[in-house]
Amino acid sequence: MKSPSHSVYSYLYASPSASHTASLDLGFGRSCAIWTNSDDYMRYDQLSGHTFSFYVRGGEGVWRVDERPVEGWPGAMCIFPHGQSSEWRITRPLEMVHLYLPDTEMRRMFSEWTERDSLSFSLADVTYQPAGGLKSSFMALHAALQESDPLRADMVMMDVVHHIISNDSISAVRLDRVKGGLSTRTRKRVVDYIECHLDEVIRLKDLADIADLSEFHFQRSFKESCGVTPQGLITARRVERARARILAGDALSQVALDCGFSSQSHFTRQFKAGTGMTPAAFRRAASE
Incomplete structure (x- = not known):
């Protein structure tokens, strides 16, 4: 599965401690994967694309060290927005499912679904938030990856992205007039x-x-x-x-x-x- 050199996927792929057990190409640069990791240090610099991460197993003993240290838990969600930089320490085994979207695709889907200008969209940098209503979607994505079912994974991806775009605490829409673009x-x-x-x-x-x-x-x-x-x-x-x-x-x-x-x-x-x-x-x- 190809991915930009500064994507979360590429950083994890280069780590000797991380291992991906399944991955699926969802088209237009969108993809998903299951990762396991333990005893690792990860530094992400100016990420390419957006990553939505969900802890299926573990998370305790995983810290974001460039912010106030808070450890994860099974069922926690993180969002790595396009352009983000962060540092992480992993001290215990974990399993997580990732969903990857290029910035262009995220903005296209936002513009189509909301009929708003793509320039008005921004995505929050989220470290450890309860997945809430998205938990079942991420678990369904995990199952689709394990079964190598891209059609099911694609449908789940749409649900996840729609939920995130509709969630004001995660995505933000500028209401002031955006300069540039079409009316x-x-x-x-x-x-x-x-x-x-x-x-x-x-x-x-x-x-x-x-x-x-x-x-x-x-x-x-x-x-x-x-x-x-x-x-x-x-x-x-x-x-x-x-x-x-x-x-x-x-x-x-x-x-x-x-x-x-x-x-x-x-x-x-x-x-x-x-x-x-x-x-x-x-x-x-x-x-x-």
Whole structure:
């Protein structure tokens, strides 16, 4: 499983004391893993992406040493936001499940689900908080990892991210006007156009014309507002529509055509990049 060099996953992978027992690719740079560790010291510097961590077993004797020392416990949750730096001392055995999301994906999902500007989103640095309603979700993610079930893991990921985005104590939304990006009305017009024309060729110039901007300025403003490039959002929406159509039992050839993929091979490549599975594998997993 590939990950940025400064992700929590990469730091743990480089540690001789840490061991990952399972991992799954969830597409678009999203992934999850189960880790065990003991007697270790970890230092994270300017992390790439967001990490949501849940202690399945242990946690006692694990301290964050760059803050007021508080030890963990089974059922505790931590959040490592994008760009965070921290230091940890591990003195006893533990098992934890991790969910990883790139900053661009987190902002895209936030913008889509809340219809707010992605620039208004920020995520709290959380060290040891009761998982509460997320405990069952993290345990379901743990089970999906153990069973190598990416479809179940993907659905659990959506639940976890939606819960976190909706939790004011974890995620914060700036209510003041964010500088840069598209206006709320313009962003909605562009996104609505994309959603209505997923089965067609969507050109950057068409989207820029809707926003009354040059293609250069539109692309920059769109990414500031939605967290991803226009092509990134188009691909994500096509993959999501294709998922729904496959689950409904539609033929893969028809799904590729109706979701705007230029060929069956293009459909297969983009779908695997967005879900971690080929369309055929996704269909088999859904039918089991």
